[in-house]
Amino acid sequence: MTTTTQLNPFACGWFQVDYSDQLRRGEVRPFQAFDREFVLWRDEDGNPHLMDAFCRHLGTHLGYGGRVQGNRIQCPFHGWCFDGSGACAEIPYSPEARLENRGLGTLPLVERNGLLFAWWHPHGKAPDYALPVIDECQDSQWSRYYRHAWTVPTVWYEIQENIVDSTHFHYLHGVNSLAEVKRCDGDGPILDVDIHHQFKTPDGVCPGFIQTTLYGPYFALVRFRIGDLAEILFIDGITVRGERELELNFSLMARLSGVQSPDMSLELVNEAIRQVSEDVPIWRHKARWERPSLAAGDGPIMKFRRWAAQFTPIAGKTTANPLELIHV
Ligand code: FES
Ligand SMILES: [Fe+2]
Structure with missing residues (x-):
């Protein structure tokens, strides 16, 4: 029998509160x-x-x-x-x-990179990792933040699983080639994911690189580069409101010098927003299979879920695998 599974939608971690x-x-x-x-x-x-x-x-x-x-x-x-x-x-x-x-x-609250982030742990455990300082926020080669937010009736792990779901970039977002996951390495609360694509540009097909570092469940720092042409970086910051309601906040910066096409950097900002707007109806309506029927070529979905499970405190401690413990 197929069932749906929920990791804890109220996982512990640093979460976005607001802009400073x-x-x-x-x-x-x-x-x-x-x-x-x-x-x-x-x-x-x-x-x-x-x-x-x-x-x-x-x-x-x-x-x-x-x-x-x-x-x-x-x-x-x-x-x-x-x-x-x-x-x-x-x-x-x-x-x-x-x-x-x-x-x-x-x-606990930190004010960093022009943002306010607070630490959530239902049993009051102190923070056990830090959020990074983003040097580009002080670098005149980079734009200020473009801000975009979506309210979505879903859970945090649906949003972040998108990062490793390499095949959807082609089928849902229309990226030219199938993406290759070059790296997906967890180290405690940190997860590094590198994905390579081929992008169609006016100069022909160019290699594209998306490097994402997740710092816990609610903060991802994403760098998106197309060859030497263009580059953006953005913070994906989640605010969980209720069991099935959250805000996804993107704070995007475009590299305006040091690349060949600053205009393309600005286009990439819009492209990132466009892609998430395509994900939203999927997140809104999808089921979540505990044992999805995966195929060769899928991204490291289960690896992501094992990493995500560490943020679910049960009975005062972090559980190894709540996928087995929490059923709906
Ligand atoms: S002072 Fe706050 S309720 Fe009375
Ligand atoms: Fe997506």
């Missing part, structure tokens, strides 16, 4: 991820924070009407104040009250 320039000093905003409510805010020193939304007093959602006061956030209902560590810092009408055990949970 979308959160001003003093701003407070509700934020949803992993079927939970959070409050996202930036203090007046410029430090961003993501913490549990509901005030420990009577449960007000701090994302609606919470106010930044210096480096604290103040609840609108009765004025309790919390600092960036989540600790209750003041109950203004009750100066003698003990403040311990009145705080809120916070998620």
Whole structure:
């Protein structure tokens, strides 16, 4: 009998929260991820924070009407104040009250490459890998980010499995040749995938290279180069909202000098967006087979799934193979 299988849709890892320039000093905003409510805010020193939304007093959602006061956030209902560590810092009408055990949970947050990423682990385990610094963000040879986002009713591993699914580039996206997977190597939470294609260009057929490094489930850094003609790189950053709902965010940069055809770099930005827009209806409607009927020539689908399984914490620890444990 054929069944569908789900890896944990709420895998642990660094996940995209927002762009840095979308959160001003003093701003407070509700934020949803992993079927939970959070409050996202930036203090007046410029430090961003993501913490549990509901005030420990009577449960007000701090994302609606919470106010930044210096480096604290103040609840609108009765004025309790919390600092960036989540600790209750003041109950203004009750100066003698003990403040311990009145705080809120916070998620580790990093601000890097113009983006905010937070660390999710359902049992509060500390981050065990880091996100890379992307030097090209500071390099004048490269454009600033082109931003594109899709809301898709699916799970993170469907999105990322696309990276190793080498045959779909030809059949779904119309890439000239069948792709060759030159490398698919996992090292703990990191997965490196190199794919080569042949691309039709106005100068004839050119070799194309897609190098992807996944840092955990929700962050991929992709470099896409066509010979010496053109190059882009992009971050594929996922925000999981619910069990079957996520946002896929692409932050794309085009190489505008140091290549023969900067215009083609810009075209590649649009090409990457076009390709994902073709994937979306597939993701939206597809089933997921636990044991897919693979054929010679398919990409390393099962290798990807074994790598993906490590991010599924069950009963407080990381399981070796939840493919066998979780059935729907
Ligand atoms: S509910 Fe937040 S201070 Fe009362
Ligand atoms: Fe695709």
